[in-house]
């Protein structure tokens with residue numbers, strides 16, 4: 001079981017700042033609301049930063065500039081998995097950021113609620129335990145996006161993602177995950193952030209042989225999310241801290 005517990009959160013009232021896109025350009029779903037992500041208590045993510053892979057072994061603390069009532073869920077998704085990494089049975093791939101790439105779910109924690117001191121807690125096990133980014137040797141930097149969503153009381157994973165078992169973290173069922181399908185059900189992400197990660201032993205980024213798109217699986221195109229954006233209200237700080245330690249991860 002993975003537990004999320006709270007640590008100190010500021011009671012200061014803050015205003016959400018919309019400075020720049022908080023999701024990778026061209027990707028869907030998108031948001032301009034910043035999710036604060038901090039690894040090891042001292043490594044704070046700025047959007048699109050290239051972070052050192054060895055420092056990402058443990059799940060980060062995730063905080064937000066506002067108080068959100070209700071229940072929430074957090075997802076971390078790699079948007080740059082070579083399609084050739086998958087021996088899928090189907091012909092359709094959820095599109096990644098560039099042609100011939102798809103996605104992989106790295107973390108899915110549901111049941112997050114805000115505690116009295118402003119932090120989010122969850123006593124439910126992660127649907128997908130946190131998996132350390134681990135892109136291939138000499139591959140391009142992979143782009144990993146954190147999404148915070150509202151979680152309706154009756155939420156179940158949409159059909160694209162449903163029926164999969166996401167643990168242990170090495171399972172291939174994590175590939176070809178659709179975040180847009182989730183947004184279609186629960187609305188746009190309330191906040192997001194994203195990072196890039198290279199394999200630490202890479203000497204020549206992008207020289208990795210990506211393979212070809214599998215036969216019958218032409219490059220996918222992104223289906224734009226057309227739902228209404230959710231407006232954020234009632235600002236205060238909150239911090240999500242995930243206590244589970246994860247040592248192993250794939251991709």
Ligand SMILES: *[C@@H]1O[C@H](CO)[C@@H](O)[C@H](O)[C@H]1NC(C)=O
Nearest residue numbers: 005006007008009115117119
């Ligand atoms: C905030 O609340 C959570 C849940 O009650 C608790 O685990 C945590 O220790 C609290 N943090 C602080 C700084 O009081």
Ligand SMILES: *[C@@H]1O[C@H](CO)[C@@H](O)[C@H](O)[C@H]1NC(C)=O
Nearest residue numbers: 014015016017034035036065
């Ligand atoms: C939170 O709000 C403050 C004040 O507007 C701003 O300086 C800070 O950058 C915001 N942090 C995030 C993660 O949005």
Ligand SMILES: *[C@@H]1O[C@H](CO)[C@@H](O)[C@H](O)[C@H]1NC(C)=O
Nearest residue numbers: 039040041042043044055058
């Ligand atoms: C950040 O925290 C980690 C884990 O406690 C520690 O190993 C590392 O040296 C710290 N880095 C800095 C720059 O303080």
Ligand SMILES: *[C@@H]1O[C@H](CO)[C@@H](O)[C@H](O)[C@H]1NC(C)=O
Nearest residue numbers: 083084085086087088172211
């Ligand atoms: C896909 O299947 C082929 C044939 O069994 C195998 O050689 C290859 O290693 C597999 N690739 C992956 C990524 O599992």
Ligand SMILES: *[C@@H]1O[C@H](CO)[C@@H](O)[C@H](O)[C@H]1NC(C)=O
Nearest residue numbers: 088089090091092093160176
């Ligand atoms: C990707 O997921 C969709 C929805 O679950 C499925 O229809 C498709 O076959 C999958 N693609 C591969 C290559 O497994």
Ligand SMILES: *[C@@H]1O[C@H](CO)[C@@H](O)[C@H](O)[C@H]1NC(C)=O
Nearest residue numbers: 152153154155156157158185
């Ligand atoms: C969940 O509840 C909402 C509001 O009642 C409803 O619109 C939606 O269709 C329900 N979703 C599912 C999957 O039952």
Ligand SMILES: *[C@@H]1O[C@H](CO)[C@@H](O)[C@H](O)[C@H]1NC(C)=O
Nearest residue numbers: 053134135137199200201202
């Ligand atoms: C990088 O290389 C070192 C030495 O061979 C190895 O121990 C380590 O696991 C490699 N890191 C990754 C992420 O593959």
Ligand SMILES: *[C@@H]1O[C@H](CO)[C@@H](O)[C@H](O)[C@H]1NC(C)=O
Nearest residue numbers: 098099140206207208209210
């Ligand atoms: C692998 O894919 C990336 C992204 O599409 C590309 O930049 C790179 O050149 C490819 N590597 C090779 C060896 O073709």
Ligand SMILES: *[C@@H]1O[C@H](CO)[C@@H](O)[C@H](O)[C@H]1NC(C)=O
Nearest residue numbers: 098099100213217218219220
């Ligand atoms: C898919 O994208 C790759 C890289 O851009 C390109 O070489 C290839 O022709 C494309 N395949 C199809 C079927 O469009």
Ligand SMILES: *[C@@H]1O[C@H](CO)[C@@H](O)[C@H](O)[C@H]1NC(C)=O
Nearest residue numbers: 067068069070232233234235
């Ligand atoms: C959250 O709930 C409190 C107490 O019911 C209420 O006063 C506040 O307006 C709500 N905030 C939002 C953003 O819904």
